[in-house]
Amino acid sequence: MKRLALGRGGRPLRIGYGRIFHEANTFSPLPTEREAFTEFHHVEGEALAKAATLRGSEIVGYMPHAEMTGFVQACRLAGDVETVPLASSLAVPGGPLTREVFDWLVDNLVDKIRAAGPMDGIYLALHGSMEVLGEDEAPEAVILRRVREALGEGPRIAVSYDLHANLSAGLVDPVDVLIGYRTNPHWDLAPTGFRAGNRLVRTLRGQCRPVHAFRKLPVVLGGGTTIDFMKPMRAVFRAMKALEKDPRVLSASLFMVHPYTSAPDLGWAVHVSTDGDLALADDLADQLADRAFAVRKVPLPPMFTIDEALDEVRGDMARKLGPVTLIDVDDIVGTGAPGGNTRFIQALAKDDRGLLSYVTLHDPRLVDELWDAKIDAVHPVTFRGTPGYEQPPVEVEATLVKKTTTDFGRTLRLDFGGTRVIVAERPPLPIHPKFFKAVDLPVRTADLIVQKNFFHYRLFYATTSFRHLPVVSDGASSLTRVRERKYAVPTWPGQDPESWRRYDPILRGLTKREPARVAEHREVLS
Template sequence: MARIAIGGMQHETNTFAPSRADYAAFEAGGGWPGVQYGEPLFAAVQDANIPAAGAIQALRAMNHALVPTAWAAASPSAQVTTGAFERIVGELLARLEAALPLDGVYLDLHGAMVTEAHDDGEGEILRRVRERVGARVPIAVSLDLHANVTRAMLERADAMVAYRTYPHLDMADTGARAARLLDRMLRSGSRLASAWHAFDYLTGIPSQCSFIEPCRGIYRLLGELENRHDAVLSFTPGFPMADFDECGMAVFGYGGAQREVARAVEALRACVADSEPDFALELHAPDDAVARAKQRGEPGAPVVLADTQDNPGAGGNGDTTALLAALVRQDAREATLGLLVDGAAAARAHAAGQGATLAFSLGGRSGIPGDAPFAGEFTVERLGDGRFTCTGPMFRGFRMTLGPMALLRSRAAPGVRVAVATRKCQAADQEMFRHLGVEPRRERIMALKSSVHFRADFEPIAREVLVVKAPGPALADPAEFRWTKLRKGVRLRPLGPGYAG
């Protein structure tokens, strides 16, 4: 039995987003449990599809003694403030030092965190942890599929493993994979062989979905290569919204024999390189998407519109209104949009009460070019407290606390409803709408502020999915960002122009 410290800090940073992540953002959690210190960490993540939960369960099954330190997550946004980073990481390190000596460390990290002081947030966490525990204590890390894997991360961790699904159905499973790698090192008393390769092109996040090609085929090959070469492999398509030099895709792996690991990583590298043309994805203008959805959607088989560029899961605030305006303008029927994040509107709806009709000015508060508040009269159809438990494949077991919520029906277009929330979270679980009395399967159109995660719960009921390009900070085409720190020469989209600096 070994003594293993457990900790983590999850943040996906869109450096082009309008709002930063302060300590309050980590307290809120953005759909994840809030900040946890010490023993409460275990109960907070238990039974949820969270990497730390999978690691804890696996390590306990191996009869290891676990020492909880600190764990935190916040909704994606711009940079993590120095105050939040130092407070959370400082607590993690203090509890780590108090627990010494340790036999191992497991960390639940994202891999794409940028702070006000550190472009490579995870690399900095690993540097500090390594300083405390020393060179001989193995550190295993689970990462998000969107990790921007850096040289510092690879040098300071002994093993890292990333999700293999997007939507992220395997978060807990990935934590368990990291736990098994840690246990393997503890039992053998030796480090694992490793190999790594980075790529010279970026892909937009909608095209990184593992339900569609090319990622579906890439991850299928990854599994085959693992079996063939006795290796544990990862492919991280990256988070192409973090403006620093090492932003981008990578493949890496670990195993017992250097030659086998290197061969497996090389085969995976070649597949990703050859797949570059296949990462292109069709995007639809809001009015075009609504017109098509009106023609094809019907109760029992709605058309799902993904408002990808205002995805709270990629740094958006969930408050842009172009897609809502298109739905109202075209007088869509049996159409629901959500989650529109507007705490003031939710509070006003609660004050007015169910059944009230009044004028609202919805959303449009993030200062996004081309966006503005949507003004109109709406009837308050349903109210909710924002507390419910998700049941879909990705968020199953997540206990949501989204603050006061309201379902508003447009007077100008009575077939259009808007699900309003106070706290931001991407619309990736049907319970977010059922909480307000909406059964998504019965709608003709579901307009969701999400890029890909919604597919896990909504694609099975959808006639088709259309990815919509409306104003927002989470641009679907990385070439449209105003990069300043990216390494020169990297192609800003598949087969696209290289960054000139």
Template structure:
């Protein structure tokens, strides 16, 4: 058996002012051919799970392309057409194929198509024909469309947020593909989309309502005839008609069962929708939390400028807040500001510099913060995640500087990434367990590594395009009415 393997993944925030062009994908790193296997073999990603499946079932992997870029604005036509053109050419050259395993996100938006993942699947389907099975993994934040369901034979979404089961879901996808190719199963899927657009600060799967929804999904998955069930919470700032929570139930040749269970599980989620609201502290509550820290660390997270939701990562508002509180023993990751990094590099370690820190990308993430800073350390911004999430994955923040402003250590970077791993600090000479306050930008993924060391976690929402307050975003394309933008009291369906 010869199975093509590829990843083409992006979470697109339509409110971001940074278009996602080919250079953005290239900066994140494009792996081609055998280099893909080498780069991702021992990582906590779907591709590694595909490779696990190959080892277990003895199929031959045809590695084509793996690319992922940090969430940002609309994917340009040139970028998507180039990358998919390369993927299609690879598939043509690899014929005959017994199947295709794809790692997609499910919330990509492009100038080519608002439902970019559906568009990619259509191109792949047109290339390999109707008989070659296509199985794709999706992120838990996918906005699943009926095209995606129709064009793939099976969709397998992550079951965890933080997404620590990516490799397992990749393996599940490979197992289903092999069974499908052998003619052991005949997958049919139903998609249910209640009119709900939850934000993700309360979507982590260790807590309700997602804990209960996924527990129910796993119960239903054990019923005879059910192959796999995906619950995707959705990604509101993609601003597409498909944005919002989706349930996909795939059964073995039983469309009526798939339909009934998808509707039942979607109704279960709909009834619990109020649980997705809230979870964000006021700045006053955050100040009180800082005053009551015992040993620490208090993990204080600004959800308004989260790079992995498409934020520029250059808001300085969390630092402004910490300085106003006169906090001792705090470390902040991160503020993306290439100009300030260049100034620190020019001055050198041990120098004192005057910076206008952050707030430069747009007018939505606060003003630049004037600081007098001591340059403690310069770095290359490269480290490997220890996990659990994205264990083994290499991170590149560009050049970095650790500066100290009134006792607060601040990681300033050339590139924006969400700090999800303790190594973001350790690679920069900061031991996170020894700080009273760790200030981060994020939403939920930080919890995998930081919750176990945290005395307490507090979320706040600074200015920006990635938070829980959807009234800040001028939606144009989401379907209406949709909760919570519109009050809907009726049961669903």
């Protein structure tokens, strides 16, 4: 009798698991190609099963234990579940995927599902803010439809999304279990997979019957820094956790979107799943939407222009204790921007204020031009940044001090005045001081370092850099572009919609991206 209760029809449950994960920045001129996955994270079958253990490393160089590991642990704990590793693919944020790479990813996952034979369910870790060139539907909706076709009608589907997902009916309706990250920045990938696995197993055993309600809010920025443990979001995240303590509630999630996509239905969303009680799910979703909407007007910390920031650093004696960090808010490589912004270099070339400054630049053309040039010699140099990024060219006479190969491809160090520019073939992310060490630049002696990242670098600079200034320039993660792009309904912060209730049904109705509207958006975006 016990085995009947644990497994299904006297046999263990069989559940597949996999991942297709990418966060797109529509303003980046660099499309995401296949190598972005194969060179970073693309693991299948037995190799995936091995990676998704407590001893394994699930996403090498990124996170040892993520959703797949959490999911497998939940199944182990539940007992009598056979987990079937399918395929897991993840690339760092970048421009939209090409059609070719998207088809390759989905075809591969579908092939693995068909080859796996009959399964009771499947768990997929998806992002929710993918974008594919020429695809007018949310890519995750396409993935779920293809997966459903391959599985047939019977098996149940559990999905987890990044907290920055843009929820829509195509992402909600096909799934039985829906879980979102609940920390920002995201450290809870493994717990997310665990929660998804736990709900899926319980659903398959008939121990719960998930029903869903979700609401869309006409908000794309707001809630201050949106960090889950800081004001004002702390209270919202606490409320969600409290909701999940109610045995009638299976999950409660808030999705705060990746604001740099061209989705016409872009907007925050809340999602509540209950055990068979749709009226309760509706009611709690409304309450949660009210809470989230109420904090939309809490602003981000004030930001500096480049010249203001350089003046600030010059006047700040604290820089003697360690470099001041200038966060290049408009060119954040971690949000898919290419890191090819030349505007800091432009300002420093004009007036470096006697500061020792470290700046990184994605400029593959310059790497090509100078790779064979003489070391320790002065060369006429034009910094142009990422091809197609429309950055101002900056001409200087610079000394080529070093040529080396890093995680970001061929890399050069060019010095002029007090400025040290590290030019890389691929979008550079100087999160760790070793990035600068590779070009013989100790971080402690710098007056300032330009970072292309909001949070993670702070872990590695905790004892080095004590002041962090957000700086506005112009690039793919520009919040001005987010504010000023076109939306289907009045959307905060460009406009104040005053109520979310009026626009929720309209946003939820925009399941297909109308080609005309998408073209219109792209025009505004470009």
